Amino acid sequence: MIDRRHLLALSAAAPLLGLNRAARAQSASPWTEILARARGQTVYWNAWAGDEQTNDFITWVGGQTKARHGVAIQHVRLKDTAEAVTKVIAEKAAGRLAGGGVDLIWINGPNFLAMKAQGLLHGPVLPVLPNAGLVDTTNKRSNVVDFTTPVDGMAVPWRLAQLVFVYESARLRPADVPRSAEALLVWARRNPGRLTHPNVANFMGSTFLKQALIDLSPDPDLFQRPATDAGFDTATAPLWNWYDQLRPLLWRQGRQFPENAAAQRQLLNDGEIDITLSFSPTEAAVAAQAGLLPESVRSFTFAKGSIGNTSFVAIPFNAAHKEGALVVADFLLEPATQARAQDIRHLGSINVLDAGKLSPEQSRLFEVLPGHPALPAPAELGAIQLEPHASWMTRIATEWSRRTAR
């Protein structure tokens, strides 16, 4: 009896509470309102935990938001982001439309596509954030289009990955660096056995081929649409023509490949090859400091630019602590946070902001970051090229194993 009475009282009060809130929202700005409601919340941030530096960074963010806005962060350590997606799907299936267990997800690629397509995300969230205006939407286009999926403000960018080549400058002079796929082939002819790429079953291996495909193709926009049977052969013909010439010139005559980018980095450190590749433009500097690569390593990208993708945070539709999650997302966009993320002593990932939109004080935050000879200047990195539609990657990987199997 008591239970029912309480429930009745609550349901009667609910519209009143809502009215109350609406009235207050008119007096204060929406963001002040969000800050007020976020205070005291604990945000369950579901994030892949395979990288210690990122884990430390998330812990640091939690300390900051707690001190400044009273928002604590509980890092739910994932082995695979799909775990969080599955959890939200299960909650929706079980009818839990509010008070869900996931507040914030570090997400991109197929996981983002799945959640957005199935209406599992709260938003658009980006326009709500005070720092949204600082995001680079022109040169860093992956902030707006994630693996060909328009983001539409349903997720907030927080770090940028861009393909770079890392080379040993003691053996390869900076002036001779090959800055296109064609130039890479010419270089390999002069230096047989000194170049390789990760196995194409690995993400970094297929990225190497995707990068060459975009660089060699007269019409890279083509790859923003799904691949078709007929279109694939024509569009990838320049790639395979190039690769058939390159492969015998690769390390181990292209009959053997390192399993992943870390294994290839080891080959560079062992002096077996002269060039490796990374999705983090600061990796050369970070690895040199950690003793994983010689101090003489440097980075370069192709002249036309290179493939990049953005890591986002998104809020599930049923998140229990949406306001807290918004506060965390906005904090991630703050120039000071972005500068710390770019600091090679912390995360070493490129910021998602537009340098032209920063105030002089904000720009200075980035200028004073510790330098390293292996750290490329922003201008050296070139434009960010968009990831092709996922169907291209699948087909390229299949075609590659068909061509290279014995």
Added chain:
Amino acid sequence: MTARALAHTLLRLSPGLTLVVFLAPIVAGLVGTILPAFGFLPALGGDSLSLDPWRRLFETPGFAAALTLTLTTGWSATLVSMLVAIGMAAALHHRPVARRLGAWIAPALAMPHSALAIGMAFLILPSGWLARALSPWLTGWSRPPDFSTVGHESGWPIVLALALKEVPYLMLMTLGALNQIPAAAQLRAARALGYGPSQAWLAVVLPQVLAQIRLPAMAVLAFSLSVVDVAMILGPGNPPTLAVLVVRWLGDPDPRLLFPAAAAATLLLALVIASLAAWRAVEAVAQATLGRWATRGARQPAIGHAADIAAGAGITLLALTAASMLSLALWSVATRWRWSDAWPEGFTSATWMRQADSLAGPAATTLALGLAATLIALALVLACLEREAQGREGKPSRSLALLYLPLLVPQVAFLFGLQILLVRFGIDGSFGAVLWTHLVFAIPYLFLSLADPWRSYDDRYSRSALSLGASRWRVFWRIKLPILLPPVLIAAAVAFAVSAGLYLPTLLAGAGRIATLTTEAVTLSSGADRRVIGTWAMLQAAFPLAAYGAAVAWPALFRRLRRW
């Protein structure tokens, strides 16, 4: 029921219980593998029998190469290991070193396969330690040469790494077999007829030894054909061996690959069965040849040289083992170690400090699994052996083949099906499930190393005590067990080492959620910082070594304490 009656009942049931514990997962697992190989796996929509999985397997790019690679590496590893082990025994049996050989090879036996493979990889790479030590002053290489060692298409590094482990094992089995035959007297007779020591051993002793070590040799063959961790670390990737292919497909996000994976696992099972049959034929030919050779009666001093070469190869293998482990140790404390420095630039404990937190969890799991598996297996095996001793039941040898079953059936063939069953009952990824798969291997090894000492126990000690009025229970604890303590401890150390080194059972039954030093070290070996790999592999090897050390040291310590 009194406690004693309960104990007696348990003792009577122990052989059956033991069989169920380690045979049930194998039988259930094999069924669970073979059915999906023919398209039957209702959970994934396979509800009728078909040959489609086989068609997909045969159409896989590189399938023929994977098949050839599996057969050549498995057979080469077995034949090389046998020849070297036999050659060593022939060359060394009459020298004083033979008595100390056991102590030398025990550490090599204790080493997990994967730790050894990781260490060996760094040794033999074109930019590895051997090349660094000899370059450029001897080789003239200013850069690492561009030829393949690790990952070579022929798979020779797999053969070498397996030989490092299997030669000591077969040596130990040969030494054990020698105790079963009147070898010394026969050798004296042959020597008196003018044969050299090696030829005498090969002509007179070997034919008897071959029959004695048939099952161990077959276990080596079955293991070499289906090994996963060593082939992953040292073998080619495109295509890999069949066993690695199965594991790769099992880990793929696309569940439809389970069907060709089941077909590949079933094919591997068939290959192993056929190979074991072929091994009997090889052995028969070898016996016939040895027989004809012995009856011809030619005295051939050259045989001695051949045996010496084999012994030299064996000692080289032991040296490679030591160098492999040393390279891991050096990496774990290196600051930097660049080509072509023979030694690291500097030494630091920083890597160990940084890794301490990550190492602690898997180390505790390894220890808990190893101790639990060893204690349960020890209890079951001791009960079985006591039951046999008290019951004086027929021939113990009949059950031997059953005991060898987990060592003869390819791991991947039954673990595959077992994993599906574990998932079905929702217990995959649990400590209990992993412990059970560890028991499947701990029980046979423990039984095999304990059975002979236990059976050769002089029962008159026990009878004297019984006649003085002590109970059977008391006699077991106060007389028999203390006398047999050294072999019991060694057997327990063997079981612990087996558990600590298991990769595939831990990976599959643990569903990736139970991390041991071995699973983590193998995962890291695919490209992590070599200094970090060094710490993991070192610790992984240290556990079984410590167990052996404790097993050897404890009885002596115990005696000294008692004397006080």
